[in-house]
Amino acid sequence: MILTALLLELRSLTRSPFRLIVLLLVIGAGLFVIYEGQRDVQRWEEAIANGQAEQDQALQDVRGYFASGDLGPSDRPWIQMTSPRWQDWYAATRISRAPAPLAGIAFASAESGAVSVRVNRFADPLLAAGMNIENPVLAAAGGLDLVAVLSLLLPLLILALGVEVGGFERYSGLLPLVRVQSGRDHTWLWARCLAVGFIAAAVGLFLVLSAAFGAGADLVSAIPLLALVFIYIALWTALLAVVSVISRHPSHGAVSLGAAWIVFCFLIPAIGVERSAALSSNDFALDLTVDARDAGHDHADADLQELYAIVFKRFPELRNTAPYSLERGRREVNEALRIVHLEERMEGRAKVAKKHSELVTAVSMASPTVAFSRALEEIAGRSPEAAEGFRKAVVDAAASRAERYIRTTWLSTKLGLEDFEELHASTPQFVEPPQPSWLNEFADLVGWTLIFLVLAVLLAKWSPRRS
């Protein structure tokens, strides 16, 4: 029966211009955004390469200074490469965020953290901007990437293909005929729903494989994406089954499926965005701006011993190299305190991020579409958590730089080229994308699918009695 239904659906597909247009629209939009996603990853890689080139130039300059014996640029005689402060400045290493294999699928993600940051002891990644300059009016329209195509347009394809399932049979009087011929009227409806699901799954498979091959990703990286796409299609197919059981007229199907799409893809996410706006309504980043700027100036009247205690608590190894005169080390203490404040700000921001993350989790549970798109962003390495991980790596590197700078300054070490090379090598150049955590969202989608399946079966059992 499934084969008969599949052939029927394929025949209706080729005969209906409306359905064909929707199918071609989904495939065309999918291929277009896959191409645009690849271009975006290319820009990402270029941004990293440009940063690397700039860094290599700075390294060459310093090697040249040591080779010539000038120890600094000729027009700035006060710059001496033997001093820790200038070594730190010139050995500023770029830390870059390596794109995940499938980064292109979520290039329209609103997460726009920096992809490459210059690290020295002054680095502050909290306000670092992303690689792209955004046009706010285009960003406000919402992005169109493969995540959007899969999460918003695939359900629409199922809606377009299956809008008349059940309603048409009942309205035209076909269902009693099916019952007489096969004895099981709902089996025919299930078969039609499955056929629609198969067609949508074929489209999903084609788009996922195109994205994976286009990005040069291996099949293993594409498996989570494929699993998510299939379960998402199964969910909408199960919803179609529910609607097919209750529809008495084709218009009921259109309205019910349309309403479900609007609730899951538009209304619940919109409520989530509104809640997110409320969460951030009073956040004008005073901690990252005014407070951060003034933190460095607040220590002038503070007890120096207390300041040293704070520094030693954070950097215990510096205790062994502290100068005899506390006053002599004041400048370096301020450097260390800058890092302490930066880490505090980072911690404060992590708390804010946690609140937002909890909100997104709650909305994901209420809307399978949000759960699905969130999981895809995870796989693409474009989630806020990935950006936060990168910022943390930058702060850790800056802290390590600061500690090294303070130690060598307090030891009054005159540094050479080997120290410079070692300093540069000690900072990681790449931060790999975190392991994507999509299993929770996958479980949400499985849960929703089961709910709809059980509902469809219960309604089907109840429906003959009602009729």
Place this chain on the structure above:
Amino acid sequence: MIWTLFSNEWRATLRDGRGILVLAVGTVLAIASTWTTSSTLERERIAQEEATFAAREAWDARALDNPHARAHYGDYVFRPPGPLAELDPGVQSETGRVVYTEAHRQNSAVHKPQQESASLLRYDRLEPATVLQLLAPLVMVLAGFGVVSSERESGRLRLLWIQGVRPLPLLLAKSLALWSLGALVCLIVVAVHLAFSGPVEAGRTAVFIGLHLLVIWVVAVLVTCVSAQSRRPGTAAALLLSLWVIGAIVFPRVAAMSAHAIDPLPGRDAFQAAMQEDREQGMDGHNPRDTRRQAFERQVLEEYGVETPAELPINLGGLVMQADEEYGSQVWDKHFGELTEHLVRQSTFAGYFSLLNPLQAIDRASMAVAGTDLHSHLEFLRQVEDYRRVLVKRLNDEHAFGGSRTGQPARVASREFYESFQAFDFEPLSLRSLLGKSKIALFALLIWGLGSVGYLFFAARRMNRGGLL
């Protein structure tokens, strides 16, 4: 006759459970969205004032210092919400909220707090503008897809013809009934806004209502006419829902994507590098060995007729810093100017989609009226940059002409001098100016308004000829 048909339509809507449900959902959403957005904006307004106050306090509380050191200390500017942001926050969630104004550089707006829930930001926000521009049309589609096609299917249409009802009055009455449903949602939104908001700009609010009532009329006519031209309610429902999805979800994204693909903005690194390259062609005020600085110093010495900087009656350092600043300003004007033009060009390109989609036309016009569109944001950045330049110039002038001499220890300016600086105050663009910058959207709305009337006549004539009876 129109009034009878109109009241009949309303009676039918109220009698039908689906009509009541749709109306109830529309009303609840209108009230909820307006209330939540108003309270969110109120909190944002208070937080913005507090942040501005905190920045001012930090400026005043800072130990007295050299004016140029104070220029490096700088000031923070916090963007206020637009004049009618309670109804349409527009692009403000996509723009940074804070701009750092300091010596030697023009900074961009930073800090988008909603970034932390980025997984949600690919979706629309449930704000009053969304309710009016997307949900009200949807309510009308759901309530009205069968407004004529159901009558045809049930045979009531033939009965109406026999009773002497003509197609045009019938379609007009049904369109008006649907329009009044949308208009009701619009009025609820505005009433709740008036109840929860502080002082209201009557002009902006009136234009906001007028434009939305116009687009609701366009939607009402489209729904009625599509229903009239569909043989079955199912077909009308599928077609209208598809049109809604395309207009509300697909087209705006396609427009944005196309503008981005056809005329992409430069990458941030490339933009900064180009600016840096030009900047390095000018004077480096902080490098005494810079040849351009030395040439400038010679020029000043000549002007004052002295041989050495120490003989100058003023502090040369302040003049050098200001000259550095003025060169920098030319560079910023060139690069940020090109960037601004590029942003406007992209926006204009995307704006042409308004001619194809009334929902995009109203979106743009509404943001303009609310003072939350791209032009308002660019105006904010322009005023901040003007503020920065005036601030830095005053500080450099004080450095140069405030009484110290070249080579002397940096002179500390008085507390009165620093306290005389006024905090940044944003003057939003006038409604007239904003509407002038949104000509495409307004023109598109006009075309859609006239086109809807034409479509009404066209659909009625087809029915007159017996088509689709």
